[in-house]
Amino acid sequence: MGVAAALGGVALLAGAIRGFSGFGAGLVMAPAFALLVGPADGVPLMVFLELVATGRLLPGVLPEVRARTVLTPGVVACLLVPVGALALAALDEVLLTRLLSLLVLLFVGLFASGWRYPKQPGTAALLGVGALSGLLTGAAGIGGPPMVVMVLSGPDSAARNRANLIAYFGLTQTVALGIFALQGILSWGHVGFGLVLGVPFLAGIQLGARLFRAAGDRSYRGVVLTLLAVIALVGLVSAG
Numbered sequence: 154m155g156v157a158a159a160l161g162g163v164a165l166l167a168g169a170i171r172g173f174s175g176f177g178a179g180l181v182m183a184p185a186f187a188l189l190v191g192p193a194d195g196v197p198l199m200v201f202l203e204l205v206a207t208g209r210l211l212p213g214v215l216p217e218v219r220a221r222t223v224l225t226p227g228v229v230a231c232l233l234v235p236v237g238a239l240a241l242a243a244l245d246e247v248l249l250t251r252l253l254s255l256l257v258l259l260f261v262g263l264f265a266s267g268w269r270y271p272k273q274p275g276t277a278a279l280l281g282v283g284a285l286s287g288l289l290t291g292a293a294g295i296g297g298p299p300m301v302v303m304v305l306s307g308p309d310s311a312a313r314n315r316a317n318l319i320a321y322f323g324l325t326q327t328v329a330l331g332i333f334a335l336q337g338i339l340s341w342g343h344v345g346f347g348l349v350l351g352v353p354f355l356a357g358i359q360l361g362a363r364l365f366r367a368a369g370d371r372s373y374r375g376v377v378l379t380l381l382a383v384i385a386l387v388g389l390v391s392a393g
Contacts, residue, residue, distance in 0.1 A: 160185075165356060172358035175214075178203060202351065205351045209358050219317055226279045226286060233288050236288060237287060237289060257298045264305060286325075
């Protein structure tokens, strides 16, 4: 009962973060689920709940989604995840994690100063971010920051940025869930327990979405920058 209650609390908090920012639930769920039920069960549960989040959030933000910003890097990322996984044995994962974490911290400092890229990213930038995201996901499980950094640095509003992140991570997590199912990593037991955890998770998403509607662009940007900084610091600590 204690473990179930703890998982429910984690799901509630993760849902609130996802509902507000459009990403970041994994930052809470990954270490907590691994500690409470082990990585073998925690990872598929987390990915399943991410898909639940997409189903809840995407219909409401679909008019704001910029298809080119989501699909161009998203498709490339999905294609390159297996390549990144194959390259894992040849890469120094610790060094890779440290370098990415330092790069994210650099961008957080830059964005916190008020800098923004004045134009929409070009095709080359979208393809490059998608490739980097896919390779890093496969090689080190840390493919989210490149996409968040690109979206946050552009000229779009908080509503559009959030919508693009919801759609992008929905696409990549759906592919990941399909791969898990084909590999036998995802079981019906995970689906059943995921549906149970979906109750507090959806409650958190609802709370986060309400908080987003009450917040302005500056508040949204501040929360996302904080999440990026935490992700980078966690990466540095875990790599140490």
